[in-house]
Amino acid sequence: MVVHWLVTNSFDRFDPRSTSLVLPFMKIEYRLKMEETDRLIIDRVTIVTAFLNDERGRDGTILSPAIDKQFLAAPIKRAVDKYQLLPEFLKVRGLVKQHLDSFNYFVNTEIKKIVRSNSRIVSSVDPSIYLRFTDVRIGEPSVTMDGVSEKLDPQTCRLSDLTYAAPIKADVEYIHGSHNQKIQSGKTDVVIGRMPIMLRSCCCVLYGKDEAELAKLGECPLDPGGYFIVKGTEKVLLIQEQLSKNRIIIDTDKKGNINASVTSSSEAIKSKTVIQMEKEKLYLMLNQFSTKKIPIMVVIKAMGMESDQEVVQMLGRDPRYSALLMPSLEECGKEGIYTQEQALGYLESKVKKPMFPSASSEKDDRVMAILKDVFLANVRVHGNNFRPKCIYVAVMIRRIMDAILNKDAMDDKDYVGNKRLELSGQLISLLFEDLFKSMITEVRRAVDNILSKPSRSSRFDFSQYIVTDKITVGLERSLSTGNWDVKRFKMNRKGMTQVLARLSFIGSLGHMTRILPQFEKSRKVSGPRALQPSQWGMLCPCDTPEGEACGLVKNLALMTHVTTDEEEGPLITLCYTLGVEDLAFLSGEELHAPNSFLVIFNGHILGKHRRPQAFSTAIRTLRRAGKVGEFVSVFVNEKQRCVYIASDGGRVCRPLVIVEKGMSKVKEHHMKELADGVRTFDDFLREGLIEYLDVNEENNALIALYEKDIKPETTHLEIEPFTILGVCAGLIPYPHHNQSPRNTYQCAMGKQAMGNIAYNQATVSDGYFTLPISLPSKTTIDDKNN
Known part of the structure; x- marks a missing residue:
């Protein structure tokens, strides 16, 4: 034959x-x-x-x-079928866990920090009269009608066009009384405003309820939450994509000059610092100076580092660095600036004149305040010790010189590791802080007006002047219109919220994982729209709209988690315990010694370590043992000779199976225990079988797709390769047999499919509700994701 x-x-x-x-x-x-x-x-x-x-x-x-x-x-034979981990992950984490975690962190931690840092309202007329906030918390969702407070549930808000909000209650301590008799007293549960509550968060009445209890409240058990109800309308606060804060980014401008830029963000101020190499000389660009470019050596001398030799030492021993710095040193000499006093005098002439000059402000004080608070605001200055800032500037200059000597040292702004995703908790935190400070200013002004009157009442009660409407109206208006106006940071963003799509259940889930870009969609640039290799497993490669938003509006992949902020203090202490040499005790020459790496924690330089691989392995071992937060990231960058440790919020990460000595740590008996209900996904994390990696740490890992691909040097294994897709793309049968644009079209059109949107669809009465299909049928082709 x-x-x-x-x-x-x-x-x-x-x-x-x-x-x-x-x-x-x-x-x-x-x-x-x-x-x-x-x-x-x-x-x-x-x-x-x-x-x-x-x-x-x-x-x-x-x-x-x-x-x-x-x-x-037959399906592909695998040593261990790990598919069951995916439904367990979704059961524990859910698709909107990042929204809920972010909002919970805000109401439990962040709001207390904001109130604590602005806790005192002192009268300028009589400084002995003050009000102090001692504590703050969020109450239960309620509404006051005819002077009576009633509990609220989400379904009532939808049907009655109400805002699902809870009172913000504060404990206050204040002085009241007449001119001669001043008494200190306190009050508890003083309402300072109302906070819109995210459904299924820890403040929501649906939190922790089982299916029967949810049915009594008229809610669908499958509804994930993660959205707000404002005036009866369901609003989603979309994930915002931003460049990473407090990180050095090396790129070029339109003229081809190499820049080192840092977008600094602290509790008090946000600023952008740029150091640029132009015509072989280094300049500082900062908004507070009238001249566009200030010689960087003048700034370094103004911070107290007068010795040129010490600056050269801080760059490293390579003679090429000192050769590149020489033109900048010569320029400083031509200006006749050799001492700190001369440098401060030079900068004073370049400072923008204040809009409302005060007689008390000294010229040197103004320059020192800019250098201390605005210039590299993320680097803290204690007293007048500017040495940490000088070292940070030296690291920025060294990175510029590395980029000149080797073009591979340039950073890519579209690289996912250089970006952060802002979630609802961070965005509401910004808005609340601005509104809270405005309320304090109004209260102080009202109290001063009363106290300045000679014929004022003998009985004066500070707590009566707290205005509740400022915070309530501000938060409600922003969520309703989608306009985020933060006056302190001159931030004015539009279209931050959207009405939750209720055309289909999949459409709702896809809407919750959508990411909005940082710049205008009308810009005709191809770079940010292109599919980045670093998006693998983090962002869906198929789910993006057509037209001008193509490639800019993205969606999270199925197992992606967005981190929230963690406490920094214990981690910094741990780093020093594991052998990091403190920056304060290092000379300029020791910084870049050949046998050591700099240790940078959330953008702050902690010091250096002589054994970077052992240090990173120790932190990873502690993370797998549960002694360190599961989302803490350690990345050893050999090119920059730095160890980056990150615990900040907004990083995208995903779970991977740990591989040791060429063997996966997840065995057959683990999966059997999972199927029997003896083990949960969190147990895999606690026992060090699975761990979360962010985009930067993936650079230190070798990840296998299947068990058959594992080599001796492999460090991790994918849970399931199809989890690189998002919620909508994951439902396409055999997507690898389709032409790529067809998958993108299906992601858009699959959300419009007619079907049952929720268990409670008969009682949902919004403009987006459509009649469900009367004769539903099973799909011809089914896959695991369905």
Whole structure:
């Protein structure tokens, strides 16, 4: 019998005497032997038909082997079927866990920090009269009607066009009384405003309820929450994409000059610092100076580092660095600036004049305040010790010089590791802080007006002047319109919130994982729209809109988690315990010693470590043992000779199976315990079988797709390769057989499919509700994701 082959137009040559063709669906190895010719032309072939009986040649060589049909139809055999981890992950984490975690962190921690840092309202007329906030918390969702407070649930808000909000209650301590008799007293549960509550968060009435209790409240058990109800309308506060704060980014401007920029963010101020190399000289660009460019050596001398030799030492021993710095040193000498006093005098002439000058402000004080609070605001200055800032500037200059000497040292702004995602908790925190400070200013002004009157009442009660409408109206208006106006930071963003899409259940889930870009969609640039390799497993490669927003509006992948902020103090202490040498005790020359790496924690330089690999391994071991937060990231950058440790919020990370000595740590018995309900996904994390990696730490890992790909140097294994897709793209059957744009079209159109949107759809009465399909049918093709 003859085996039929389909011949295509590209040919490969191989020697049949030394090559055997092994087909995976054959029961036996198919070894080619030819007697008459010594070379055989064979191309890439596809079997059309084959007979099941074996045909043998004269010498017994099998020409047409039998085909195992069962093997062809069987799924890929794996040592351990890890698929069950995916539903367990979604059961524990859910698709909107990042929204809930962010909002919970805000109401439990962040709001207390904001109130604590602005706790005192002191009268400028009589400084002995003050009010102090001692504590703050969020109450239960309620509404006051005819002077009576009633509990609220989300379904009532939807049907009655109410805002689902809870009172913000504070404990206050204040002085009241007449001129001569001043009494200190306190009050508890003073309402300072109302906070819109995210559904299913820790402040929501649905939190922790089972299916029966949710049904009594008129809620769908499958509804994930993560949105707000404002005036009866469901509003989603979309994830915002921003460049990473407090990180050095090296790039070029339009003229081709190399820049080192840092977008600093502290509790008090936000600023952008840029150091630029132009015509072989280094300049500082900062908004507070009238001259666009200030020689960087003048700034360093103004911070107290007068010795040129020490600056050269802080850059490193390589003579190329000192050669590149020489023109900047010469420029400083030409200006006649050698001391700190001369440098401060030079900068004073360049400072922008204040809009409302005060007689008390000294000229040197103004320059020092800019250098202390605005210039690199993320680097803290204690007293007048500017040495940490000088070292930070030296690291920025060194990075610029590395980029000049080697173009590979440039940073990519579109790299996911250089970005942060702002979630609802961070965005509401910004808005609340601005509104709270405005309220304090109004209260102080009202109290001063009363106290300045000579004929004021003898009974004066400070707590009566707290205005509740300022915070309530501000938060409600922003969530309703989507306009975020933060006056302190001159931030004015539009379109931050959208009405939750209720056309289909999948449409709602896809809406919750959508990411909005940082700049205008109308800009015709291809870079940010392109698919970045660093998006693998973090962002869905298919789910993006068509048209001008293509590639800019993105969606999270199925197992992506967005981190929230963690407490920094214990981690900094741990770093010093594990052998990090403190920056304060290092000389300029020791900074870049050949055998050591700088340790940078959340953008702050802690010091250096002589054994960076051992240090990073120690932190990873502690993380796997549960002694350090599961989302703490450690990244050893060999090119920059730095160890980056990150615990800040907004990083995207995903879970991966740990591989040790060429073996996956997740075994068959673990998966059996998971299937029996004995083990949960969190147990895998606690026992160090699975861990979260962010984009930067993935650079230190070698990740295998399947068990068969594991090598001795492999560090991690994918849980399931299809989790690189998002919620909508994951439902497409056989997406790898489609042309790429077809998957993108299906992501958009799949959200419009008519179907049942929720269990409580009969009682939902909003403009987006459509009649459900009356005769639902099962899909022709099904897959694991469905």
